[in-house]
Amino acid sequence: MILGITWLVAFQLLGELVVRLAGLPVPGPVAGMLLLFVVLRLRRYDDEGSIVRAGTALLRHLQLFFVPAGVGVVTMLAVIGRDALPIAVSLLGSWLLALAVVGWGAVGLERLLGRPSDDLPAAPAPGAR
Incomplete structure (x- = not known):
């Protein structure tokens, strides 16, 4: 679970970095989410991976x-x-x-x-x- 959250935060940080360096008019977390999507599609990530488990756990508490x-x-x-x-x-x-x-x-x-x-x-x- 910690590994999955680390991946999610790392991609958010990477998105912020890309947006600031490129001067894009897009929020950093959106760019990070797009980058994460591309990586997950290229790696053929399974449904039991740490990123999926962390995302599912976060979605369980979405109302917060x-x-x-x-x-x-x-x-x-x-x-x-x-x-x-x-x-x-x-x-x-x-x-x-x-x-x-x-x-x-x-x-x-x-x-x-x-x-x-x-x-x-x-x-x-x-x-x-």
Whole structure:
């Protein structure tokens, strides 16, 4: 378990280093996660490895990672109240934009793969056998 957590932290540190040296506009942990993904794909890492066990253990306690974000929201409540309209508009706008991008991406992939949704078999009616 300690070895797996060490690997995870090492890749986060490596991601920070790559981002700072290259001047990329990406968070270091995201770059580290991408590097870890590439290494795991190249090494054909099994499901019983130390990195997978450490990740599974962290995922079991995922709700604890939301505590700092919740504390940040509470401490910034005055700012959130003052700027509620722009925050709500940006949240709704980004949600709609993401929904449109995912929809267009799905349609584009269907066309690219040559399987338009019209050619897929229809789902059985509810209650039909």
